Structure formats: C-alpha cells, structure tokens
Amino acid sequence: MKTVLISGAGVAGCSLAHWLRRGGFAPTVVERAPALRPGGQAVDIRGVALDVVERMGLLGPVRAAATRMRGMSMLDADGHELHRSTEATFSSGRLDSGDVELLREDLVGMLEQLAQEQAEFIYGDRVTALDQDKHGVGVEFEHGASRTFDLVVGADGLHSAVRGLVFGPEADFLHHLGTHLAIFSAENFLGLDNWQLWQRDGDAGYGIYPVRDNSELRVTFGFASGPFDPANRDPEALRREVAERMGALRWETPRLLKALREAPDFYSDAMAQIRLDHWSRGRAVLLGDAGYCASPLSGQGTSLALVGAYVLADALGRTGGEHRAAFAEYEARLRPFVEANQALATENPGGPAAEESVERAKNAITLDV
Numbered sequence: 032m033k034t035v036l037i038s039g040a041g042v043a044g045c046s047l048a049h050w051l052r053r054g055g056f057a058p059t060v061v062e063r064a065p066a067l068r069p070g071g072q073a074v075d076i077r078g079v080a081l082d083v084v085e086r087m088g089l090l091g092p093v094r095a096a097a098t099r100m101r102g103m104s105m106l107d108a109d110g111h112e113l114h115r116s117t118e119a120t121f122s123s124g125r126l127d128s129g130d131v132e133l134l135r136e137d138l139v140g141m142l143e144q145l146a147q148e149q150a151e152f153i154y155g156d157r158v159t160a161l162d163q164d165k166h167g168v169g170v171e172f173e174h175g176a177s178r179t180f181d182l183v184v185g186a187d188g189l190h191s192a193v194r195g196l197v198f199g200p201e202a203d204f205l206h207h208l209g210t211h212l213a214i215f216s217a218e219n220f221l222g223l224d225n226w227q228l229w230q231r232d233g234d235a236g237y238g239i240y241p242v243r244d245n246s247e248l249r250v251t252f253g254f255a256s257g258p259f260d261p262a263n264r265d266p267e268a269l270r271r272e273v274a275e276r277m278g279a280l281r282w283e284t285p286r287l288l289k290a291l292r293e294a295p296d297f298y299s300d301a302m303a304q305i306r307l308d309h310w311s312r313g314r315a316v317l318l319g320d321a322g323y324c325a326s327p328l329s330g331q332g333t334s335l336a337l338v339g340a341y342v343l344a345d346a347l348g349r350t351g352g353e354h355r356a357a358f359a360e361y362e363a364r365l366r367p368f369v370e371a372n373q374a375l376a377t378e379n380p381g382g383p384a385a386e387e388s389v390e391r392a393k394n395a396i397t398l399d400v
C-alpha cells in the first residue's frame with residue numbers, strides 16, 4: 032500500500048485523507064496545532080463542491096449545520112443603518128442560491144471525524160525537512176522520528192511549510208491583496224438574531240454575525256495593510272497590531288476591543304493569493320490554500336480545497352499511484368477551475384464579484400472524466 036504524508040488537517044488535508052483511504056492508499060496527516068483548530072468565520076460550499084460533499088456522505092450533516100442568516104444591514108461609521116438586504120449577505124451571497132454557508136470549525140470537525148476512522152493523525156508536530164529520491168521521500172519532523180513516505184502533500188494553508196521546503200520562499204508566490212483580516216468570537220452583546228452587520232469606516236471596517244443559535248458573535252475586522260511580513264506572525268504581536276488599528280474606529284469599538292483581547296480563538300491573516308506555475312515537484316504536491324489560495328475575498332477557498340482533494344485522489348487512484356501521471360492530470364483538470372475562482376477576488380476591487388461570475392466559476396469543472 033502506498034504511503035502518503037499530508038501536512039495540515041484543514042479542509043484540504045482531512046478531505047484528501049478520506050479519499051486516499053478509500054482509494055487504497057495509507058495516509059498519515061500531521062497537523063501543527065495540538066488539536067483541531069477552532070475559530071474563523073463561516074465558509075461557503077458551492078456548486079461542484081456540494082457534489083463532492085454529497086459523495087462523502089456529508090451533505091445532510093453539512094446542510095443541518097448551515098447558518099440561517101435572514102439578511103444584513105450596512106452601517107455608517109457611527110452605526111447608523113445605510114441600507115439593508117433580505118436577499119443576499121456579503122458572507123454567503125444570495126440567500127436563495129442553494130449554496131451552504133457553515134462555520135469552518137464545524138466543517139473541519141466533520142471532515143476530520145470521517146478521516147480519523149481511516150487514517151493516522153499526528154497532532155502537535157510538523158515537517159522540518161524533506162529529502163526526495165526515486166524510492167520515496169525521507170521526512171524529518173520537529174518532534175517525531177524520521178520516516179519515509181511514497182508521496183508528500185502540502186495541505187498546510189497559505190503559509191505552507193511544504194511549499195517552502197520544496198518550492199522556495201513564500202514571497203515568490205504570495206500576492207498580497209492589500210487587506211488584512213482578524214476574526215474572533217464575542218458574546219452576542221448586540222442582540223443580533225440571524226442578522227449580519229457590516230460597517231465601514233475609511234479603509235477599515237467590521238463584519239459581524241451571530242452563530243450557534245445567536246448565542247455568540249463572530250467578528251471580522253478588515254483593514255488596509257501593506258504586504259504581509261511572513262516573519263512577523265507571532266499571534267500576540269498580531270493581536271496588538273489589530274487592537275491598534277481597531278482603536279481608530281468609532282461605534283461599538285470599545286466593546287469589540289474588549290472581546291478581541293479576551294478571545295480564545297483569535298485568527299488573523301493577510302488577504303492574499305498563492306500562484307505557482309506548477310503544483311508538484313517530484314513526489315511532493317500542493318493542495319488547497321498551500322498551492323492556490325484564492326483568499327476569503329473569493330468566497331471559494333473551501334470549495335477549491337474540497338474539489339482539489341477529490342481530483343487529486345481520483346488521479347492517484349486511476350494511475351495506480353504513479354505520481355508523475357497523477358500530478359499532471361490533477362493539475363490539468365484543476366487549473367482552469369482554480370483560475371476562474373481566483374479571478375473572483377480581483378474582478379471588483381472593494382466589492383463582491385458579479386453573480387454571473389460566481390455562478391460560472393463555482394461550476395467550472397466536472398468531477399467525472
């Protein structure tokens with residue numbers, strides 16, 4: 032049985048572990064965090080990605096966990112309502128579309144549970160060195176003993192370590208989109224009932240919505256920023272920087288600042304895309320945000336990860352694990368889909384992509400060849 036090391040237990044890594052096991056491979060997932068990572072806002076599953084979820088047997092649970100937003104209000108800098116909509120929200124698009132929006136942590140929990148039954152999971156460790164030859168890939172870990180695998184997959188997100196080890200420095204592939212995001216939870220002190228608030232104040236603003244039956248809020252704070260310095264990724268330094276930027280805003284900022292300081296699930300990153308000419312080198316291949324992050328602005332990062340995992344496992348299965356042929360097929364099938372979805376983030380700077388573009392992009396691939 033061919034062995035595959037997957038770096039990263041996010042949407043991409045957990046999905047791939049499931050599909051590889053079903054295809055007769057032996058996957059091992061190594062995740063840097065000590066346990067499943069909570070936090071983040073809601074993510075969207077759209078178009079072809081819903082078919083993938085259905086083939087995993089998860090469409091029912093995913094729909095049951097979907098957010099139930101009724102609409103949204105846009106606010107001015109002092110919190111006065113400028114406009115409201117019961118047809119669409121910024122986070123999920125049209126409310127009558129059939130697409131699913133759910134909390135990232137709920138989706139990853141379901142995917143991890145499915146994969147856990149079949150794959151080896153190692154938490155609290157990470158790859159530190161890779162050494163490929165024609166027989167396999169020698170892998171060194173920060174804590175565990177060295178091992179050899181037939182293949183290695185980098186599914187370790189925007190700042191992928193596997194990409195760094197195999198392809199080179201992040202700065203060569205990361206395209207900053209000019210904004211930085213921070214996401215954290217708060218009590219529902221605004222009394223929101225399945226209703227989103229979006230507020231803009233100059234080049235910064237909040238997106239706020241209630242989750243878990245309105246029992247808590249997830250707050251997104253976005254602000255214009257220069258290119259992200261990958262070296263400066265200490266979470267507490269980021270939290271201080273975010274607090275400083277939030278301090279310039281009016282409205283509910285004092286209470287939001289208190290929530291930011293106390294939040295156990297603070298997450299922050301640059302809005303950026305990853306673009307590479309090739310997603311594989313030898314026995315190593317990239318998947319999801321690690322290889323082709325489209326940024327939260329596209330609304331399609333989760334769907335790309337789900338579809339990418341399916342296509343990669345399918346290609347490996349049909350080539351009997353012959354990685355050169357499989358990686359070439361994976362890339363040929365997936366690249367047009369990736370490009371159509373990355374374009375959603377840049378088509379209308381400062382606002383959402385056109386509905387027709389989203390419809391086209393979310394279905395720009397067929398699962399069966």
Ligand SMILES: Cc1cc2nc3c(=O)[nH]c(=O)nc-3n(C[C@H](O)[C@H](O)[C@H](O)COP(=O)(O)OP(=O)(O)OC[C@H]3O[C@@H](n4cnc5c(N)ncnc54)[C@H](O)[C@@H]3O)c2cc1C
Nearest residue numbers: 039041042043063071072157187188192319320327332336
């Ligand atoms: C905590 C968190 C919150 C997020 N919140 C949002 C959100 O609110 N909205 C949104 O649109 N997108 C969010 N994202 C990004 C979104 O999940 C992805 O764009 C999308 O789901 C694609 O998933 P992925 O599996 O490729 O990458 P990710 O979801 O980023 O998963 C990558 C995984 O790899 C792990 N990892 C990182 N480095 C290493 C390493 N060196 N070794 C081992 N493991 C490693 C990470 O801990 C993570 O579990 C979030 C990501 C994270 C990690």
